[in-house]
Amino acid sequence: MADFSPPDSDRRQGARGGKTSGKVADFRYKRPAPTDKTKPGTRPVRRSDARGEKRGTPPHRAQAYAALDLGTNNCRLLIARPSGENFTVIDAFSRVVRLGEGLAMSGRLSDAAMDRALGALRVCAEKLRRRHVYLARSVATEACRRAANGAEFIERVRRETGIVLDVISAQEEARLAVLGCHILLERGEGPAVIFDIGGGSTELVLIEPEGAVPRILDWQSVPWGVVSLTDMVTKSESTAEGRLARYAEMRRVVADSFAPFAERIAGSARTEREIRLLGTSGTVTTLASVHLELPQYDRRAVDGLIVPSTAMRAISTRLAAMSAEERGRLPCIGHDRAELVVAGCAILEAILDIWPAERLGVADRGIREGILRSLMAAGVANIPGGGPQAARGA
Incomplete structure (x- = not known):
């Protein structure tokens, strides 16, 4: 499994309202670490993080890495340790926060939405502290x-939480996914297309x-993501015909936005x-x-x-x-997703219209896993013997 990131044609894009993308964030959760003075240039390693590891194990293998993704609809955290070419998750958190609720109409994050997100981020901050995270990156997206x-x-x-959110560009979001x-x-x-339907945006990548x-x-x-599209297209829930008409309008809106990409691909x-x-x-x-x-x-x-x-x-x-x-009565949808899932369906069908693959692969992984792979590659690069190859994922 690859640990290195695919190239970007331009990774210099900034983002309004926050730091520029591409930076490894957040050392707020590391206590000062003892340095092994017998090995000049060695990165400090906390002995507590290496507890239980065999003597001689590379320091980064004992460390915890974290990826936090604050999206338009969800706040998600993964904390993991390297395991061969992959990693083992040691802690995780996910909560629906609806940060982008009403954003499409007002252009602003509401007080209630920000309070919900902060509640989730406080939980994440506590997990980061408790797990003594070695390297972390915390990103925010479309909202x-x-x-x-x-x-x-x-x-x-x-x-309020100590978490430094990096507002990443849409291009960086696509790359990490x-x-x-x-x-x-x-x-x-x-050829292949990979797509990520988010809460406030959708990224499509031809690879x-x-x-x-x-x-x-x-x-x-x-x-257009499940939140922004739901907020933008007028509701019509009284009859099945009205609901399908609204669905058709959602598909039209998304198709119009996809048109330049559809023409190019x-x-x-x-x-053949x-x-x-x-x-x-x-x-x-x-x-x-x-x-x-x-x-x-x-x-x-x-x-x-x-x-x-x-x-599908x-x-x-x-x-x-x-x-x-x-x-809402269907298993695996429930009341939390009952309203938003229709917008997701409209986006998915618009994608199938422009990229008519016979089969669809399903991934329950994405941005957070991409961040973790980049961080772990960077961690390898910064210890003795990490080598120049490992730095490519940073």
Whole structure:
């Protein structure tokens, strides 16, 4: 499994309302560490983090690394330790915070949304302290990129929790998603698209998957995710016909935004080789759960699943015709996702329209895993023997 990040054509893009992307954040949670003075230049290592490791084990193998992703809808944290070419998760946290609720109409983060996010981030801060994290990166995405008061919120988070959020560009978001999930791409020789349906935006990436690390050929980010699209298109819940009409309008809005990317990749989509598609988001994992008729969500059953695209389209249309109450009664959807899942379905079908793969790969992994791989590669590069190869992921 690759530990190195695919290249970007331009990683200098900044983001309104926060720090520029691409920086390894947050050493706030490290206590001062004793330095081994017998080895000049050695990175300080806390003995407490190495407890239980065999003598002679490389220091970075005993350390905990963390990735925090504050999105438009969710706040998610992963803490892990390296394990061979992969990593082992030792702690995790996820909470629906709806940070971008109402943002599409007001242009600002609401007080209630910021309070919800801060509540989740306080939990994350405590986990980071308790796990003695060696390297961490905390990122924020579309909601903080777009909000007029995004910078104020980022500063409030730093002041109240100690977490320094890096507001990453859409391009960096796409790169991290690819890095985190590309290993699940179905085997084959044709071109591939990886997409990430978020709360406030959707990223699509055309890749050349040959070699250990995919090469990014083209990409686009549109400002439509499950929260922003739900807020933008007028509700019509009274009849099935009205709900389907709203769904059609959602698909039209998204298709219009995808049009430049669709035109650029049209030649790749018409190739004689089989095209491949991989999605990472709550939308695709939820629909995969419905497809499997799971009584409750099971990551082991969903992550890496390959589903016929026709099945995902049929489920999308069926959910769009249901009322929110009917959707909420379905296992693996529930009331939290009952309203937002329709927008996710519309985005997914718009993607299938421009990239008509016969099958859809499902990934329950993405940005956080991409961050962890970059951090662990950087950690290797900064210890003796890490070598120049390891630095490529930083």
